[in-house]
Amino acid sequence: MKLARALDGYTGKVLFVDLTKRTSELFPWTDADRKRTLGCKVMAADILLHHIKPGMKAFDEDNWLVVTTGPLTGTGCPNSSRFNISTISPLTGILTSSNCGGDFGLWLKRAGYDAVIFTGRSETPVTVNITPEAVTFDDATPLMGLTTSETQEKLPKKVGKLVIGPAGEHKVLYACVFSGERTAGRGGVGAVFGDKNLKAVTAFGTSMPTVRNREKLRKLNKKWVHILQTHPLTGRQLPKLGTAGLIAPMQAHKILATKNFSEGRFDGFEKISGEELAEHHLVSNAACTTCVIRCARMCKVDDKVVKGPELEVLGLLGANILNDDIEKIIRWNYVLDELGMDTISAAGTLAFAMELKEKGVHDFGVEFGRNDNVEEMFRKIAVREGEGDILADGSRVMSEKFGGKEYAINAKGMELAAYTPRHAVGHGLGYATANRGGCHLNAGYMVVVEGLGLDVDSLTHHGKAALAIMFQNLMEAVSAGGSCMFTSYAVLPGFLIDKPNWFLTKAILAAFPYVGPVVNLLSHFTKAPAINIPLLPESYAIKYATGIKSTMAKMLTWGAYGYNAERIANVILGQKADADKLPSRLTDEPQDPNDPRTKVPLDKMKPVYYRARGWKDGIPKWHRLKSLGIKISKDVYDAAVKEAYR
Amino acid sequence: MAKINVKLFGVFRMDTHIDCIELEAAKLGEIFPLLNEKSLALYEERHASDPKTEKPAPFTFKDAIVYVNGERSAKKGLKLADGDEIWLLSPASGG
Numbered sequence: 166m167k168l169a170r171a172l173d174g175y176t177g178k179v180l181f182v183d184l185t186k187r188t189s190e191l192f193p194w195t196d197a198d199r200k201r202t203l204g205c206k207v208m209a210a211d212i213l214l215h216h217i218k219p220g221m222k223a224f225d226e227d228n229w230l231v232v233t234t235g236p237l238t239g240t241g242c243p244n245s246s247r248f249n250i251s252t253i254s255p256l257t258g259i260l261t262s263s264n265c266g267g268d269f270g271l272w273l274k275r276a277g278y279d280a281v282i283f284t285g286r287s288e289t290p291v292t293v294n295i296t297p298e299a300v301t302f303d304d305a306t307p308l309m310g311l312t313t314s315e316t317q318e319k320l321p322k323k324v325g326k327l328v329i330g331p332a333g334e335h336k337v338l339y340a341c342v343f344s345g346e347r348t349a350g351r352g353g354v355g356a357v358f359g360d361k362n363l364k365a366v367t368a369f370g371t372s373m374p375t376v377r378n379r380e381k382l383r384k385l386n387k388k389w390v391h392i393l394q395t396h397p398l399t400g401r402q403l404p405k406l407g408t409a410g411l412i413a414p415m416q417a418h419k420i421l422a423t424k425n426f427s428e429g430r431f432d433g434f435e436k437i438s439g440e441e442l443a444e445h446h447l448v449s450n451a452a453c454t455t456c457v458i459r460c461a462r463m464c465k466v467d468d469k470v471v472k473g474p475e476l477e478v479l480g481l482l483g484a485n486i487l488n489d490d491i492e493k494i495i496r497w498n499y500v501l502d503e504l505g506m507d508t509i510s511a512a513g514t515l516a517f518a519m520e521l522k523e524k525g526v527h528d529f530g531v532e533f534g535r536n537d538n539v540e541e542m543f544r545k546i547a548v549r550e551g552e553g554d555i556l557a558d559g560s561r562v563m564s565e566k567f568g569g570k571e572y573a574i575n576a577k578g579m580e581l582a583a584y585t586p587r588h589a590v591g592h593g594l595g596y597a598t599a600n601r602g603g604c605h606l607n608a609g610y611m612v613v614v615e616g617l618g619l620d621v622d623s624l625t626h627h628g629k630a631a632l633a634i635m636f637q638n639l640m641e642a643v644s645a646g647g648s649c650m651f652t653s654y655a656v657l658p659g660f661l662i663d664k665p666n667w668f669l670t671k672a673i674l675a676a677f678p679y680v681g682p683v684v685n686l687l688s689h690f691t692k693a694p695a696i697n698i699p700l701l702p703e704s705y706a707i708k709y710a711t712g713i714k715s716t717m718a719k720m721l722t723w724g725a726y727g728y729n730a731e732r733i734a735n736v737i738l739g740q741k742a743d744a745d746k747l748p749s750r751l752t753d754e755p756q757d758p759n760d761p762r763t764k765v766p767l768d769k770m771k772p773v774y775y776r777a778r779g780w781k782d783g784i785p786k787w788h789r790l791k792s793l794g795i796k797i798s799k800d801v802y803d804a805a806v807k808e809a810y811r
Numbered sequence: 812m813a814k815i816n817v818k819l820f821g822v823f824r825m826d827t828h829i830d831c832i833e834l835e836a837a838k839l840g841e842i843f844p845l846l847n848e849k850s851l852a853l854y855e856e857r858h859a860s861d862p863k864t865e866k867p868a869p870f871t872f873k874d875a876i877v878y879v880n881g882e883r884s885a886k887k888g889l890k891l892a893d894g895d896e897i898w899l900l901s902p903a904s905g906g
Contacts, residue, residue, distance in 0.1 A: 397822075398904040405825045408905030413820035417878050417900055430881075440824055460905070476905050606906050618904045620876070620883075654904045662902045666873040666885055 172196050173377040174236035174711035175204075180278045182293060182300060184361050185226065185285030189300035192282055200713055201794060204235035206262040207645040207727035208280065209251035213260060214734040214797065219805065221738060223255035223353070224336070224360045230283040232327070232366075234270040235647020237703070239373045240382060240710045243390050244649040245703075246271045246454040248344075254352035254601070255360075256338040256510065256559050257578035259735040261352025261601045264644055266453025267344020269368060272325025276370035287362040292320070295368040305364035309334060312503035313343040316365060325368040330505025332547040333359040337557040339510035339580075343502070346461075346472040347453055350507040352579060352601055382709040389702040390457050396655045397662040398618060403460040403651065404450060408476035409439030411617065415480065415584065418616035418623065419756065419763075420592075422585040423484040424533060425516040426574045426748075429585050429756050433489030437479045441491055446473065458651060466499045474498040474508075480583030481512035486519055487534040500540055504547035510559055511543065513580025517560040517573050518552075527567050529556065571749040576603035577740075586747075586765050587756035589615040591629030593765030595637065597745040598774060598783075600731040606650055609636035613654060614677065618662055621677040624762045630774035631681035638724025639701075645723050646703050656700045685777045687721070726793050729778075729785045733797065737805045742782035745771060784809055812837055813891040817846065821901035823875065826867040828853050839879065840872050840887035842897065876900040 170177030181192040192212075202208040209231040216229055230252045237245035248270025254261035273281060277297040290305035308316050313330040320326050325344065332340035333355030340355030341348045349355075358364070376382055394400045402410055412434055415421035419429035435441065442462060448470050451461035462473035474482075478498045482488060501508045518529040529552045531542055545553025555563060560580055564573035574581050579602025586593030592615055595608025605612070611633055615623035621632075636653075643653045664670050698704075698717055707715035746752075747765055756763040775781065779789030784806055790797065812835040819829050827850035836842045847869040857864040872887045878898040879889065891897075 397902060401822050402901060402903050403905065405822055406903075410821055411903050411905045413898070414876070414900050414903045417820075417876070417881075417883075417898055438820070440820060440830065443825065444830075610904075610906065613904045618902050651904070651906060664873050665876050665902060666887075671885070 170196060172199055172711045172713060173375045174240060174707075175199055176274055176277050176279050176374050178278050180281040180295065180300065182281060182283050183285045184283055184287040184291065184293075184363060187287070187302045194279070199236075202726065203642070203645040203707070203723045204279065205233050205247070205249040205645045205647055206251060206264065207641065207723055207730070209233045209249055209262060210260065210727050210730040210734060212282065213251055214730050214737075214795070217253065217734055217737055219737055219739065219808065221253060223253040223258070223357055226286045227284055228253045228357060230354070230357055230361065230363070231280065232273070232282075233280040234274055235645060236711045237647040237706055238270045239274045240376050240706070242382070242386055242648070242706050242710070243393060243455060243457045244453070244652050245647045245706070247644070247647050247649055248273065249644070250342060250349045250354045252354055252357045253738065254354075254579075255336070255356045256353040257602045259577060259600070259738050259740050260731050261354065262607075262731070263341070263349035263351050263354050264650075265342070265344050265347050265349040266456065266649065267347035268454040269325040269327050269344040269366075270647070271454055272368040272370070275373060276368040277372065281366075283361060283363060286360065290362050290364045292365040292367065293363065295366065297370045297372070308364050313505045314503060317343070317345070320365060320367055323369075327366040329355045329358045329364060330503060330547070332504045332506040334364070335547060335549045335557070336360055337506060337546060337549065338559050338562070339507040339514070340505055341507045343505060346451075346502070348502065351509065351604055353507070355505050376710045377712040378709045382706065385702055385705050385709060389706070392655050392700065392702065393457055393652065396659050398654045398657070399458050399651060403458050406439040406443055407450075407460045407462045409442045409462060409474065409479055411476045412438040412479055413440065414617050419588040420584050420586070420612060420616065421484050422480055422581070422583050424487055425485060425520045425572060426581070426585045426750060427572070429588055431484030431487075434484060436489040437483035437491050437494060439476070439479075442473065442479070446491065446495060453649065456649065458649075460651070464495045466496050471499045472502060477583045478508045478512065481509060481516070482539075485512065485516045485583065486539075488536045490536055493536050493539070497540060497543065500543055504543060506543070506547060509582055510580040511546065513574055514556050514560045514563065515539065515542065517563060517569070518556055520572055521563070521567055521569055524569070526569060574603070574748055574750070576747055577601075577744060579603040584612050585751070585756070587751055587763045589623045590626055590765050590770070591615050591623070591633055593747060593751060594629055594767065594770045594774060595633045597747050597765075597767055597771070598633065599637075600728065600735060606640060607637070609633045609640060610650075611636060613657070618654065618657055619674055620665055621674050625678050626766045626769045628678035628681045630770050630777055631684035632677070633774065634777055635684050635687075635721070637728055638721045641724035641727040642720040643703055645727060646707055648703050652703065653701075656698075658700065681773070722793070726795065729790060729793055730795050732780070732783075733785050733790060733795065733802070733805070736784050736809050737801065740809065742784055742809045745783045813893045813895060815842070815891050815893075815895045815897055817842055817897045817899065819899050821903055823870060823899055823901050826850075828857070836891055838887070839877065839884060839889040839891060839897070843871050846870075876902065
């Protein structure tokens with residue numbers, strides 16, 4: 166197979182591994198494909214879009230697991246060695262894309278591949294080893310039952326590793342995959358590994374792709390590091406407090422999910438805050454591969470230094486279950502990592518079980534404010550024992566069995582992150598429209614402008630659709646390049662962030678709700694902003710690394726391509742029209758009983774969002790797909806749309 | 812003058828080493844010079860034992876996200892009352 170490559174930054178090869186037959190071959194992927202999709206999650210979306218069939222399920226043998234890197238991976242760019250795993254999610258039934266900061270992507274490229282696709286199902290547990298010379302299959306039976314760190318310890322040193330823990334082996338619907346201490350957490354990719362009997366993957370090699378203009382890239386990287394290390398968010402707040410530093414601002418802004426999202430403030434917030442973590446529990450900072458922000462927190466559990474909790478864990482295993490014991494949260498975070506479970510979905514499901522108990526629907530043995538048996542429940546979930554077997558399917562399946570859909574806090578089946586959106590309505594729109602479900606990052610992370618970083622009116626629906634689309638597309642593209650999405654926060658000018666009470670800041674932010682038409686114009690006339698902006702170094706970096714003519718406009722187009730490709734793939738998989746919903750607790754019940762604005766006005770925002778996206782009822786129109794260059798058969802499209810309205 | 816309770820969060824707290832402090836002030840804007848004074852005194856104490864310690868930059872009303880008794884306040888001239896609780900936060904992001 167001829168796979169010519171004129172672009173730099175890529176190895177030019179995609180590996181296709183059949184686990185049933187234990188064979189491997191090259192998968193056709195050309196420069197035209199690379200220019201169209203860039204890499205990581207957008208590349209994976211495109212590969213899966215052209216593979217999936219109506220009715221295909223996560224645990225079907227021919228569901229593909231697609232592990233992709235970006236062109237910036239391994240180029241020396243800061244915060245840019247992330248990789249992505251996409252597949253049909255067992256949690257949501259539609260595509261999931263899960264991004265990871267571990268070093269596996271870097272090693273995969275060293276082994277000579279931009280991506281690897283797994284299909285089939287091994288008869289027995291297997292470890293797949295990828296090197297430039299060969300792909301080999303080892304018996305993984307001795308690794309079965311081991312935790313994620315134990316599994317990695319048993320594998321060779323100085324190779325890239327992807328592993329699952331007991332939760333993946335038992336196909337917990339929100340099981341995740343680990344690379345070092347970092348995780349591809351969301352959507353249950355670990356369960357698909359488990360279903361395929363794929364316990365581990367290793368990659369080893371020594372070469373890296375060339376870059377187009379090394380000198381320019383070196384100079385840019387120096388500037389890029391400076392931007393990140395001097396920006397108020399990426400240079401000060403994140404290194405000093407980590408994402409945990411959001412607990413106090415979320416409390417202040419009334420968006421700290423509390424008691425299964427019934428409230429937005431928690432009386433015990435100071436005991437679970439980033440400040441408490443930094444002052445009394447932090448051992449050291451840590452970082453993902455090539456990261457210069459270093460927001461990860463290392464803490465101690467049983468005298469062992471381990472990865473500490475992020476904001477999501479502190480919020481969802483703190484305020485959201487009425488627990489103010491931070492030492493328990495640090496421990497549970499470690500336990501969940503070892504078992505190989507997504508902390509957000511595990512915690513969200515736990516809170517739902519607690520509310521079912523409180524409402525007298527069903528007693529799972531867990532309840533709000535009780536923290537002595539939570540660890541035991543996590544262990545039961547991981548091996549699907551007793552009541553744990555029910556919680557292992559997530560809040561949506563539980564609500565279908567027991568009722569309580571109005572307070573089963575998920576979107577499209579994926580549990581929401583720790584930001585409750587009734588005081589950040591644009592963030593609520595993001596949750597509802599995010600392709601993979603209730604994910605704050607796939608949502609466009611609107612809370613960064615609705616109170617946390619900037620103080621745009623968080624209760625108005627005006628302008629939110631356009632801003633959500635712009636941030637969704639931008640973050641999609643940043644992710645496609647292989648960069649950490651946190652780097653995109655630096656696109657918000659430091660002076661606006663640094664001076665929240667300055668008259669000029671207030672004047673600029675007051676205009677934000679009215680920027681919709683301008684943002685929409687930029688989104689639709691993508692040739693217009695054919696420039697690069699200094700606060701988005703990714704677009705320069707892609708140009709210098711690969712030779713692709715990258716601009717701000719091109720970045721937004723890659724983002725739009727990915728967002729639309731994932732969406733139409735979801736429709737083909739069976740997503741219904743108007744599936745962009747939130748639980749009625751968030752859309753119908755005001756968080757503050759005396760303020761009717763404190764609920765998410767989805768009905769007002771969605772039509773504007775759909776119009777700006779070129780969608781009807783959440784389904785991309787044919788001409789929109791054509792304009793983005795998304796090629797699928799008209800017959801497939803028509804059949805999927807017809808089914809979506811059935 | 813009102814006796815008030817001020818809590819610092821985020822970068823302000825990490826830089827000043829002040830988590831919570833009781834102050835006397837009539838208006839919201841008056842608390843910042845008092846905080847900077849206290850912060851400087853604490854810095855000098857730390858600096859005496861550790862010369863490498865970093866001097867915190869002084870901050871003003873326009874630098875902070877301010878909450879008074881749980882509600883956002885953007886008025887520097889806001890009159891304070893005995894028992895008011897003030898939160899000072901720095902902008903934040905994450906994921």
